[in-house]
Amino acid sequence: MNAASQKVALRARYVVPVAAPPLQNACVVMRGEQIEAVTATPPADAEIVDLGSVAILPGLVNAHVHLEFSALEERLGEAGMPLPAWIREVLAWRQRVANDPDGAVSTQDALARGLAEAVRHGTTALGEIATVNWRRNGEIGGTGPSRGPLDLPLDVTVFRELIAPTSEPLRIAECMLTAGPHLAEGEVSKTWSAGLSPHAPYSAHPQLCEAVVRLHARSPFPVAIHLAESREELEWLAHGTGPLADLFDELELPSPFAASRRPLEVIEQLGGLSNTLFVHGNYLAPDEMAALAERASTTAVVYCPRTHAYFGHEPYPLVEMLNAGVSVALGTDGRGSNPDLSLLAEMRHVARQHPEVPLARILELGTLAGARALGREAKAGSLTPGKVANLAMIALPEGATDDAYDMLLRADTEVVATLVRGRPVFATDETPLAAWAKSD
Ligand SMILES: [Zn+2]
Incomplete structure (x- = not known):
C-alpha cells in the first residue's frame, strides 16, 4: 500500500x-x-x-545525550550537587560497570534502551557522546557504534569523546588514534554519522583541541565540547584551583592547568569549524555570547534544561543568548543527570522557566535549531x-x-x-x- x-x-x-x-x-x-x-x-x-x-x-532533535546512562532508573548523585562531586559519582558508577562481568552487555543494553526511549518521545535525531569508559585486560568498555549496532534508524551523530587533560604528546596521539577510524566508520555508515568531542576545557588540553582543528581542516566533521558548565570550571580555567583541582589531585593525575584562560578562548579555537556544539554554556559572559553570535551560522549552544535544574545552577541566560543572536539548541543530556530522554518535557520545562520566550520559538529550539546544530538542516527540523x-x-x-x-x-x-x-x-x-x- x-x-x-x-x-x-x-x-x-x-x-x-x-x-x-x-x-x-x-x-x-x-x-x-x-x-x-x-x-x-x-x-x-x-x-x-x-x-x-x-x-x-x-521529529524532535535532541542535540546532546549520553546514551551509556540510559538503563539508570535514578539519576546519579543528588539534586544540587556541585559538578565535580557528580563527576566522582560517574567515575564510581563506571568502576562498578567495569567490575561487572556483564558490563559490556549492560552497556549495549543501555544504548538500545536509550534509542527506544528517544523514539517513544518523538525524537528522530540525536547528538550522542560515545565514551571509552573503562579498560580491563585489554578489553575496552564504552559506547559507540563499533561496539554494537545502532539498529533504530534515527539520525544519530555519534561524537567520539576525547580526553587528554595534559599536553603529553603520547596521550594526545593515543586519543587522536581513536578519532580517525571513528570518522572513517561514520563516513560509510548508513545509520549514523561521526563527530568528535573533546570532553571539556579541563579534560581536553588546548593542544588536543588543536589536533582536532588540524584533522577538521582535512575533512570537516561536527565537534561538541562541554563548556562553561559550572562555576568550578571557570575557577579552574582562570586559576587552576578549586574543587576540580582537588579532583585531579585525588585521581593522582598530573596537574593539567594550562594557563589563565576563559571559555572565550575555547570558542575562538573551536568556533571556526563547520559545526561546533558548545554544550551547556550555563556561565557564559556577555563577550562570550557576542563571540558565539558572530559565529551563529556554524555554532550552537546546547541548553540541557532539566539537567541544568538538577544541578541547581544559577538561572539559565536563555533570553540573553537569544537576544544576543546566539544559536541555541536543546538536549536532554543523559539519564545520569536527567529523569528521562523526553525532549518534549525539556521544551515544557523551558516554557515554564522562561515564559517570556514565545512558545513557537521554544518549539523551534527543539527541532529546527537542533537540526541546524547537528548539520542536518537541509533534510530535517x-x-x-x-x-x-x-x-x-x-x-x-x-x-x-x-x-x-x-x-x-x-x-x-x-x-x-x-x-x-x-x-x-x-x-x-x-x-x-x-x-x-x-x-x-
Ligand atoms: Zn554531556
Missing part, C-alpha cells in the same frame, strides 16, 4: 511545520521517504490516513517539502484550546507516533498509524 512511489497524506487536527505557522485540519503529504507537501487539501492520488485529534510536528519525512505525532485533547503551541507545550499531551524517513518506528496501538503500518 505504502510503497515508495505511493503518496500518503497524513491528516491531522494540526500540522505544525515550525518553519511556517500551524495549519488546522491539514495534511502532511509524503512520497517514500520525503515530505512532498503540507496542505489543507490532499492530492487526489494520495492514500489518506486520518489521524484524528493529533498534531504532526517535525521542519515540515518543508523536499525534507525527509521525520515526524512526531502528539495526541491533542478533544475540544481543548485552539492554540496548537499551547496544547503542545503547556498541556500534558503525549507522543503517539514517530516516523523516520516516512516509516513508523513507534506508534501506540490507538493511533490509525499502527494499522496503516501493518497494512504494508
